[in-house]
Amino acid sequence: MNLERVIFGFFIILSLTFNFVFVVGEIDNPSHHNVWILTIAILVSLIATGLKLGDRSQVGALLLAASLVADLLLITARILWVVYESDTEIGPSPESMVTIVSLAGGALLANIVSVVILVGDTLMSRR
Amino acid sequence: MAATSELDRVSMIVLRYMRRPIFVLILVYAVGITGMALIPGKSADGDTEFMSLFHAFYFFTYTATTTGFGEIPSEFTDEQRLWAVFCLYMGVIAWLYAIGSIIGLIRNTHFVQALSEYRFSKVVKQISEPFFIICGFGDTGSLLARGLSDHHFVGVIIDRDPERIKALSLRDYNIKMPGLCGDSSAPRHLVDAGVKHPQCKAVIALTGDEDVNLKIAVMARFMNPDVHIICRSTSPKHEEHLAPLHNVTIINPFEIFAQLLSMAITAPRLHNLNSWLVRAKGVRLGRPLKAPGDNWILCGYGRMGKWLRQYMKLNAIEPLVIDPNLDKDQETSCFIKGYADHGTLERAGLTNARGIVAGTDSDSDNLNIMMSAQVVNPTVFTIVRQNHHENQLAFDSARADLIVQTSLTTGRRILKHLISPQIQQLIDYLYEQGEHITGEVSEQLSSIIGDNKPHLWCVTLDRPHALAAADLFQQGCKLVLRNLLRHPSDRDESLACMPLVIIRDGQSRMLPSLNEMVFMDDCILLCGTEKSEQLLGSTLNNSYTLHYLITGEEKARGYFFLLLEEKRERSQNRST
Numbered sequence: 001m002n003l004e005r006v007i008f009g010f011f012i013i014l015s016l017t018f019n020f021v022f023v024v025g026e027i028d029n030p031s032h033h034n035v036w037i038l039t040i041a042i043l044v045s046l047i048a049t050g051l052k053l054g055d056r057s058q059v060g061a062l063l064l065a066a067s068l069v070a071d072l073l074l075i076t077a078r079i080l081w082v083v084y085e086s087d088t089e090i091g092p093s094p095e096s097m098v099t100i101v102s103l104a105g106g107a108l109l110a111n112i113v114s115v116v117i118l119v120g121d122t123l124m125s126r127r
Numbered sequence: 128m129a130a131t132s133e134l135d136r137v138s139m140i141v142l143r144y145m146r147r148p149i150f151v152l153i154l155v156y157a158v159g160i161t162g163m164a165l166i167p168g169k170s171a172d173g174d175t176e177f178m179s180l181f182h183a184f185y186f187f188t189y190t191a192t193t194t195g196f197g198e199i200p201s202e203f204t205d206e207q208r209l210w211a212v213f214c215l216y217m218g219v220i221a222w223l224y225a226i227g228s229i230i231g232l233i234r235n236t237h238f239v240q241a242l243s244e245y246r247f248s249k250v251v252k253q254i255s256e257p258f259f260i261i262c263g264f265g266d267t268g269s270l271l272a273r274g275l276s277d278h279h280f281v282g283v284i285i286d287r288d289p290e291r292i293k294a295l296s297l298r299d300y301n302i303k304m305p306g307l308c309g310d311s312s313a314p315r316h317l318v319d320a321g322v323k324h325p326q327c328k329a330v331i332a333l334t335g336d337e338d339v340n341l342k343i344a345v346m347a348r349f350m351n352p353d354v355h356i357i358c359r360s361t362s363p364k365h366e367e368h369l370a371p372l373h374n375v376t377i378i379n380p381f382e383i384f385a386q387l388l389s390m391a392i393t394a395p396r397l398h399n400l401n402s403w404l405v406r407a408k409g410v411r412l413g414r415p416l417k418a419p420g421d422n423w424i425l426c427g428y429g430r431m432g433k434w435l436r437q438y439m440k441l442n443a444i445e446p447l448v449i450d451p452n453l454d455k456d457q458e459t460s461c462f463i464k465g466y467a468d469h470g471t472l473e474r475a476g477l478t479n480a481r482g483i484v485a486g487t488d489s490d491s492d493n494l495n496i497m498m499s500a501q502v503v504n505p506t507v508f509t510i511v512r513q514n515h516h517e518n519q520l521a522f523d524s525a526r527a528d529l530i531v532q533t534s535l536t537t538g539r540r541i542l543k544h545l546i547s548p549q550i551q552q553l554i555d556y557l558y559e560q561g562e563h564i565t566g567e568v569s570e571q572l573s574s575i576i577g578d579n580k581p582h583l584w585c586v587t588l589d590r591p592h593a594l595a596a597a598d599l600f601q602q603g604c605k606l607v608l609r610n611l612l613r614h615p616s617d618r619d620e621s622l623a624c625m626p627l628v629i630i631r632d633g634q635s636r637m638l639p640s641l642n643e644m645v646f647m648d649d650c651i652l653l654c655g656t657e658k659s660e661q662l663l664g665s666t667l668n669n670s671y672t673l674h675y676l677i678t679g680e681e682k683a684r685g686y687f688f689l690l691l692e693e694k695r696e697r698s699q700n701r702s703t
Contacts, residue, residue: 008685051688
């Protein structure tokens with residue numbers, strides 16, 4: 001067991017789970033999606049991206065790319081939330097909510113790719 | 128140059144052939160269209176109306192090509208219909224003439240040849256990896272092509288016989304091998320086959336005609352001063368011609384055959400190792416043949432027999448030679464004139480002989496000799512020469528102790544030259560060192576590789592082939608061979624491969640120990656499994672795996688973890 005791999009795996013899987021927690025629920029219902037969780041998901045995803053910087057292997061390059069995609073989509077979703085927040089009294093309208101949640105869903109896909117690569121690489125090396 | 132001139136030839140032939148049909152078509156069109164435009168028609172409301180030139184052309188197009196026909200833009204008058212009938216017949220005949228000419232051209236053999244040459248040179252031009260030109264696609268040539276395909280190398284093949292080139296396209300090679308039917312000594316064909324191509328590594332002259340082989344070698348040398356040339360030659364006269372050309376390897380099938388046989392007799396373990404390395408059928412490592420050291424009978428004293436006797440004499444064996452074409456003065460106690468039939472063999476003392484070589488140039492004679500020998504003396508050690516590949520089945524069932532097929536041994540020797548020239552050096556080295564070392568090498572190899580098929584490959588420790596290793600060399604690190612050959616999953620285990628030769632600055636180091644240091648640009652010849660080649664290749668290009676193999680520790684990945692590690696090391700240094 002290697003502490004470095006533990007920290008690395010922790011952040012990558014955590015960013016996937018937070019992303020999932022935000023996306024889960026009815027897609028157009030603002031009360032099912034918490035803006036705080038979206039913000040934390042962005043934070044964790046950024047940390048995971050930072051940990052991936054500087055890995056010179058092929059797998060490292062792919063992991064970094066997947067992470068950057070997730071960051072891009074999550075941050076776009078958060079900006080849209082700011083823009084649509086004044087739609088109604090309780091937050092974004094259902095139509096705007098659909099856009100935000102589907103963007104986060106795209107990020108979820110990128111995060112799944114990240115985790116699959118991580119698990120595959122670990123299984124391949126068998127150490 | 129070559130491709131454009133071929134293209135010019137093809138297009139020129141087409142144009143010349145099609146000149147008259149095209150003139151006829153133009154004339155017929157002109158007449159038909161003009162007539163239709165001049166004949167008055169009638170519009171829907173009954174006015175006289177002339178067809179425009181475009182409409183006339185449109186009408187003629189669908190008529191002449193027999194596509195179909197409608198009376199547009201308005202219904203035809205009778206005069207127009209009359210002309211339309213004329214147009215129909217005229218147009219169809221002209222088109223049939225033109226199409227018939229094209230079909231005739233396609234079936235013209237010269238045109239087909241020009242087209243296939245053009246296609247061939249285009250395919251060769253697009254080859255991006257190293258390739259070899261094989262002139263002559265007989266038994267040896269096809270065996271060589273098969274071997275090249277097994278090692279994923281491209282062979283460009285030229286042969287005079289169209290049947291062989293047709294057969295080439297039906298073979299299931301791993302890699303597409305372009306083939307051209309033509310005289311391989313013609314410089315034009317050699318250029319088409321890519322003798323001037325920067326990736327052309329060697330020209331191999333294997334035709335049945337020795338003069339042609341010599342011509343190919345000379346032509347290829349003039350056209351590309353650097354390309355390696357391998358030439359099959361059995362006559363001393365040709366060898367004298369070839370010797371002054373530099374970078375030419377002369378392959379004499381008879382000498383190779385004699386070498387192999389004498390190796391089987393004097394160094395059975397090495398013969399066993401050699402046959403195993405070239406993947407000969409039915410050979411198991413560590414089970415050498417038990418060939419007797421004296422009392423040999425040699426049937427057949429042609430070019431091959433002479434080589435064989437010379438090599439046997441080098442090993443202090445004096446064989447008894449039987450041949451029908453011996454000179455009178457040659458007949459001494461060691462030579463018997465006559466066909467090697469039952470009687471002659473008994474006269475030669477077959478009952479007391481311990482080994483017999485059936486080495487005539489006729490397969491049926493050889494099989495006959497074998498049968499008589501096995502009847503007279505069942506314990507005799509039999510070596511039989513197989514001349515033609517198609518007789519394989521008969522020889523397989525003949526139960527000889529050793530079957531040597533000349534085309535096969537030649538093909539394998541050339542393949543060794545092309546794939547890993549060092550392996551022949553190693554065999555020669557082991558021959559000098561004696562059977563003791565060979566036995567040790569065989570034991571090591573069989574313990575590492577087991578029942579798998581041996582795979583030979585070279586790995587060069589330079590930037591394109593071993594990025595991570597080259598980086599380490601540049602940082603001034605020293606690498607030990609043992610560390611490179613550890614298993615990337617568990618460094619306590621080794622890859623299933625064994626280093627045989629290290630080539631450094633043009634010098635070969637045979638059988639390096641695992642503690643040997645390796646340096647930048649070293650070339651290592653390894654024998655192992657194909658899986659281990661892949662693993663070694665990925666290890667040498669992945670700095671993290673290589674670091675683990677050398678130190679046993681995982682290197683930190685990413686800037687953040689590197690920073691952490693440096694900090695930890697600094698604090699450890701401070702505390703100690």
